[in-house]
Amino acid sequence: MxxxxxxxxxxxxxxxxxxxxxxxxxxxxxxxxxxxxxxxxxxxxxxxxxxxxxxxxxxxxxxxxxxxxxxxxxxxxxxxxxxxxxxxxxxxxxxxxxxxxxxxxxxxxxxxxxxxxxxxxxxxxxxxxxxxxxxxxxxxxxxxxxxVGRMNGVPFLNVASGGYAAEVTTDTDPDLKRVLGSLAYWLTGISSLGQVEPRPIKLVADDFRWEGRVYAVAVCNGRQAGGGLRLAPKALLDDGLFDLAIVPEVPWTEFLELYDDLQRLELEESPGHIVSRQAAKVLIDAPEGLQVNLDGEPHRGHRFEFSIEPxxxxxxxxxxxxxxxxxxx
Structure with missing residues (x-):
């Protein structure tokens, strides 16, 4: 056949x-x-x-x-x-x-x-x-x-998102998601602010290195996740590159600014606190462990290797x- x-x-x-x-x-x-x-x-x-x-x-x-x-x-x-x-x-x-x-x-x-x-x-x-x-x-x-992206060998087409934001995605009520879209995740996060724990990571993406505590980190082949949140508004499915978005820990007085930063990122404007890069290979080490949602499906681990098959x-x-x-x- x-x-x-x-x-x-x-x-x-x-x-x-x-x-x-x-x-x-x-x-x-x-x-x-x-x-x-x-x-x-x-x-x-x-x-x-x-x-x-x-x-x-x-x-x-x-x-x-x-x-x-x-x-x-x-x-x-x-x-x-x-x-x-x-x-x-x-x-x-x-x-x-x-x-x-x-x-x-x-x-x-x-x-x-x-x-x-x-x-x-x-x-x-x-x-x-x-x-x-x-x-x-x-x-x-x-x-x-x-x-096609791979995380520790597992293929994916859209987005691998990790950290507190990935946990919120898992916990968000499906009916709320249908009605409010990406805002539903933010409201779920706001409702549990006292439980927010940014996760420490070390990230290497080609020749770029970043280390710190994050609310979210996303390795994107596609453009959006979380019911319509555009984390990588310029991503292409055939350019041989991942688009990265890092939402770092900020002082509590600036936490609410992150929502505006995400809106600016979606509009392809300067994303404020959010770090954006492109890379063909990405390595994330999470000494305390990290939840990563791969095309929406949750995975947990301490080390995540990403490669792309053009x-x-x-x-x-x-x-x-x-x-x-x-x-x-």
């Missing part, structure tokens, strides 16, 4: 036929996607048009990983991840497992934003209010090779996607 030379790096493979008319597709859906009637109708139309489509429902990320791996090994043209950032990450872990660094993947990724935050999808121009739009417009979607995975994206170098804004 596999076509072409599977040993070629992704940027040298011909994916042109897949964005226009994929022959084989697997949908890996969370429960919200599985119950969507419009999606059922769209799958029916694709099948009538001659595309082999099969569907798998993932109760959690652990289910999505083997479903994606099986599809890649069988040579499917496209695997569509129907869910939030965590579902997308699980599918990518199946397509590009830790023992597959450097090996070509002939299967392209599509994203159907059926999750709560959908940070990667929305920053790419996909409409979370119309999660199946990409399938309805396959002829207009563009297959493009994008970078243009590693083909992804179907709308023509309006601003995270591609040829269409940046």
């Amino acid at each position: 596999v076509t072409g030379d599977a040993t070629l790096p992704v940027q040298e493979q011909d994916f042109s036929h897949r964005g226009m008319n994929p022959r084989t597709m697997r949908l890996i859906l969370n429960l919200a996607g599985a119950n969507d009637e419009r999606l059922r109708e769209t799958v029916g139309r694709l099948r009538q048009a001659g595309c082999h489509v099969d569907v798998r429902v993932a109760w959690d990320g652990a289910d999505a990983v083997p479903f994606a791996r099986e599809a890649a090994e069988a040579g499917y043209d496209v695997v569509a991840a129907g869910g939030g950032d965590g579902t997308v990450n699980a599918v990518v872990r199946g397509l590009l497992p830790e023992d597959a660094c450097g090996k070509a993947c002939r299967t392209a990724l599509a994203i159907l934003p059926f999750g709560t935050a959908n940070d990667l999808a929305t920053s790419c121009g996909l409409d979370a209010d119309d999660p199946i739009a990409l399938l309805d417009m396959l002829e207009e979607s563009v297959p493009h090779p994008i970078d 243009r590693r995975l083909c992804c179907l994206l709308p023509k309006s996607c601003a995270l591609i170098s040829s269409r940046k804004n």
